[in-house]
Amino acid sequence: MKLIDPRLSIIEKRLENIKRIIPVASGKGGVGKSTVSAFLALLLKEKNYKVGLLDLDLYGPSLHIFLNNSHSFPKEEYGLIPVNINNIDFMSIIYFTQNKPLIMRGKELTDTLIEIFTITRWNPLDFLIIDMPPGMGEILLDLIRLINRLEFLIVTNSTRIAMETVEKLINFLKEQNIPILGLIENMKIGDQDFVREKCNSLGIPYIGNISFYDNLENYYGNYNEIINSPISKEISQIVNFFA
Amino acid sequence: MKLIDPRLSIIEKRLENIKRIIPVASGKGGVGKSTVSAFLALLLKEKNYKVGLLDLDLYGPSLHIFLNNSHSFPKEEYGLIPVNINNIDFMSIIYFTQNKPLIMRGKELTDTLIEIFTITRWNPLDFLIIDMPPGMGEILLDLIRLINRLEFLIVTNSTRIAMETVEKLINFLKEQNIPILGLIENMKIGDQDFVREKCNSLGIPYIGNISFYDNLENYYGNYNEIINSPISKEISQIVNFFA
Amino acid sequence: MHEWALAEGVVNTALEIAQNKNLRRVKTILLKVGEIQQIDLEVFDFALKELSKDTILEKAEIKYENFPAYLSCNVCGYKWSFYETFNKLNEEEKEAIHFVPETIHVYIKCPKCGSHDFEITEGRGVFIEDVL
């Protein structure tokens, strides 16, 4: 008999009290996946939903900056209970790396992802928002392989350079019959409609756009400022799209 | 005897007529690695250097958009001769994927990278510019493992979110004693100096900054417009830094 | 305490295996416990027994085999045992590796060439060897 990994069978059970699981993905980096994930979590919570937020960008975790938290630690209780920050249940690799560089090869990305899902005990949630890394490697492939009720939210910016890669992700997900909620055009510049038209031709909903905000970083970590910022107003309308 | 991969021994020979090999990296996505790579190649060529350009962002190749070329094919001649576009020798995975999604796991990234270096026969070059993917996985690790005269050029934008990850890459490279030419601050917003200060504290040269250009995409694929664009003027000064 | 989460996986999987083998009662569970994860065997054993109650695993004997951990450098090829470098870790680092073994790449490097790019060839975590 080959050695059997006992973790795989428990992942579904760990997620059974979560109503919807939403990976925020793009394929492309730097388009605002993390920004959208963080705002989405905050604004859903403002609507009194129970929200979890999971940073799966293992090479470049960044949600802890938005949430201004890297020195807490998940409580050990029959596993690890995510850190509660402003009533959002948060889990990140950052709690185990001291924010130092973590280089890994693909097989190890797989093991890390499985381990995180095995040991994290989420409270009952309405939404688990998963901040995805760029690329189409292990994190994407294993998430799809291990969890079968994902609803992808795609993020792009207004450039052809980004859409070139985003389109690849969309085509891949469509071919594998993975549900796509729709696409958000972030940091919209100009009034071109090509992203919206691309959505039409790809047959996925264009959820809406978010403007470019020069001073976005000033808000990070300040809960009240974020909630009342103009970008929150804009994203609220997007939140209405699916909740 | 275990099966032996005959490709590894030939990689160094394939690169022996290349004077300098410069990976443009960041760790972070969307900060302008590809943009900087493309402009750098063009501007070095304008100075009459012989320049090669290699797109190693295998999930999200994009240099073919800058160069406006995806339908050529490398010439088969004792291997593959890169495609010559405006006198830049160009190689990309795009020539083998029909621009369709290519999902891969890490082990396969390694094999692809090794295969590309094995079969590509570069003409003698002054510079080989390598456009790197985000992350710190196989492409970065294998490049470092297989080629020992890399000089990294680091790209970031002006945000803390980006620097959080860029700093990890820099610290990793420093710890592994890999040469770093310096850092470029792209899409500079505001007049904060924190990126420059970060460079000082990390002990690497701050090479310069590039402004944010709203209409950058209009230039792509148009060689003369690119050369005469204001961004080229700005990047020229950066080029002077190391050539 | 997070050993409970891993124990749950073992119990779940052992039940699945027993079912596939049509076992009416499990007599023995053979486990290999990787050094890198630094499992607290006392807690783990207690958790396994608690979670086995009222299942066909209830009276099974659980045999733990220590799974020595080896690391192999992807750059220079050097191989070494986890324990050679283990003592250089402080408590916080050990705990991080206990929770997520792959963070070993943050805290350990190849003793020969200094690279963080190495492979865990054996002894990462908990595995089920057989259910009898």
Place this chain on the structure above:
Amino acid sequence: MHEWALAEGVVNTALEIAQNKNLRRVKTILLKVGEIQQIDLEVFDFALKELSKDTILEKAEIKYENFPAYLSCNVCGYKWSFYETFNKLNEEEKEAIHFVPETIHVYIKCPKCGSHDFEITEGRGVFIEDVL
């Protein structure tokens, strides 16, 4: 024609192996040639012989063993042989895979579940089995 590039790797590596084994003359080179790379054996053999001239490989017999290729789905576990799906590829697709075998993920999917996430378990490219 790009077979020359691969042949160069074989010659280089075979010379290294011969040196490490202190061989004064190589009698036999054993190669395993993976199906996926669709090597043109005639060109490859010619290239190997040309590149071996004036080296200790010059008169070596080169033995080619076909290395059948198998694919294994990471999602559903199905295993199949490359040739089962090979005939569905057009010439352009075959050529892409000939140059970069990993592009197989673009053009082939699991016959059972449709996933592009599968592994090449055997028969990817050219390997040296031994130099005698």
